[in-house]
Amino acid sequence: MVFELPKLDYDYKALEPYIDAQTMEIHHTKHHGAYTAKLNDAIKGTELEGKSLEDIFKNISEHPAGVRNNGGGYYNHNLFWKILSPRSGEEPTGDLLNAINKSFGSFENFKNEFSTAAASVFGSGWAWLVKSNGELKATSTPNQDNPLMDVASVKGIPLMGLDVWEHAYYLKYQNRRPDYIAAFWNIVAWDEVAKRYLK
Amino acid sequence: MNFELPKLPYALDALSPYLGEKTLEFHYGKHHNAYVNNLTGLVRGTKFENAKLEQIIKEAEGGIYNNGAQVWNHTFYFFGFSPDGKREPLGEMADAINKSFGSFDQFKEKFSKAAATLFGSGWVWLVKKDNSSLEIIQESNAGNPLRSGLKPILTCDVWEHAYYLDYQNRRPDYINAFWNILDWDVISSRF
Ligand SMILES: [Fe+2]
Ligand SMILES: [Fe+2]
Numbered sequence: 001m002v003f004e005l006p007k008l009d010y011d012y013k014a015l016e017p018y019i020d021a022q023t024m025e026i027h028h029t030k031h032h033g034a035y036t037a038k039l040n041d042a043i044k045g046t047e048l049e050g051k052s053l054e055d056i057f058k059n060i061s062e063h064p065a066g067v068r069n070n071g072g073g074y075y076n077h078n079l080f081w082k083i084l085s086p087r088s089g090e091e092p093t094g095d096l097l098n099a100i101n102k103s104f105g106s107f108e109n110f111k112n113e114f115s116t117a118a119a120s121v122f123g124s125g126w127a128w129l130v131k132s133n134g135e136l137k138a139t140s141t142p143n144q145d146n147p148l149m150d151v152a153s154v155k156g157i158p159l160m161g162l163d164v165w166e167h168a169y170y171l172k173y174q175n176r177r178p179d180y181i182a183a184f185w186n187i188v189a190w191d192e193v194a195k196r197y198l199k
Numbered sequence: 200m201n202f203e204l205p206k207l208p209y210a211l212d213a214l215s216p217y218l219g220e221k222t223l224e225f226h227y228g229k230h231h232n233a234y235v236n237n238l239t240g241l242v243r244g245t246k247f248e249n250a251k252l253e254q255i256i257k258e259a260e261g262g263i264y265n266n267g268a269q270v271w272n273h274t275f276y277f278f279g280f281s282p283d284g285k286r287e288p289l290g291e292m293a294d295a296i297n298k299s300f301g302s303f304d305q306f307k308e309k310f311s312k313a314a315a316t317l318f319g320s321g322w323v324w325l326v327k328k329d330n331s332s333l334e335i336i337q338e339s340n341a342g343n344p345l346r347s348g349l350k351p352i353l354t355c356d357v358w359e360h361a362y363y364l365d366y367q368n369r370r371p372d373y374i375n376a377f378w379n380i381l382d383w384d385v386i387s388s389r390f
Contacts, residue, residue, distance in 0.1 A: 122265055123340035144318075166358065167367075170360060171363065171367075174360075175233065
């Protein structure tokens with residue numbers, strides 16, 4: 001199986017003013033595009049060819065760094081584009097909201113915990129909302145690791161991820177990562193996060 | 200003790216077009232400055248309150264290490280540049296590079312490759328070992344070779360903030376530009 005760079009469900013400018021069109025275009029075509037090409041190179045002709053990424057991640061510590069870095073980069077960005085939406089200002093509802101309230105006390109508490117996880121990544125990485133043994137957790141991983149990998153400190157199903165590599169926000173926010181994190185809450189596709197929670 | 204942001208020996212637009220004024224404004228004025236302020240706040244009331252940066256780099260962990268090393272790394276990085284310095288190593292520095300890498304060109308190629316392939320945020324270093332030979336090493340995030348007893352000679356910051364305003368995803372273009380602003384008088388004196 002050859003991995004392909006997915007098309008986005010919205011225009012590059014659709015997430016403005018929270019994420020600008022130039023950032024979206026470079027992030028998707030160049031960064032995500034490079035992870036896609038390098039992932040295909042890394043698994044071509046190896047025993048991993050044809051396996052799903054979810055399967056590969058389970059034993060990622062046994063595979064070369066190129067598979068971990070580019071496989072994570074490919075998967076994480078796929079998820080990121082999906083959980084973003086131009087319909088700004090929505091909030092979680094139904095079963096997902098109940099689960100958030102149960103695990104974090106309130107939606108506000110969850111936002112604080114997730115924002116803190118995103119702000120405290122030192123260097124490059126991701127913040128995650130993870131479903132783990134029926135509970136929800138806010139966590140983070142370095143570089144392109146994710147909670148499906150055996151190397152992750154908190155393992156589980158990633159429901160939502162926020163890219164805090166500097167390339168995700170530098171053109172618009174420069175050193176102000178907290179402003180980027182605050183902007184993110186305006187463009188979360190909560191229906192998509194809920195779908196992943198119910199799966 | 201308050202740590203201080205050192206004054207740069209050149210203007211913020213002096214390295215243009217290789218590194219733009221805006222990049223320096225943020226990289227030096229915001230990132231470097233924030234590491235200085237964070238460190239000053241973090242050491243208060245700890246055993247590192249009056250420590251030198253080198254001691255912090257060798258002994259501290261977590262946030263104190265990260266911020267202390269980042270202060271040292273950025274000072275070392277920015278002071279290796281000048282708008283009109285010698286662009287090639289001379290004398291003993293040149294001899295040592297030729298001895299360890301074959302030629303200056305071969306050294307540049309190897310150092311550039313190490314900088315291009317470092318995954319995520321970090322620093323590439325030229326270091327001097329106990330036997331005076333030179334080595335290129337990659338360190339992620341705040342990593343500093345003093346911690347493992349090596350002597351830093353030259354460094355390249357490959358955190359995305361170092362080049363994103365000028366080069367975006369094109370890190371190799373940033374690394375090419377890097378060679379045009381190095382001051383080998385300063386770098387050789389470290390050797
Ligand atoms: Fe990214
Ligand atoms: Fe930097």
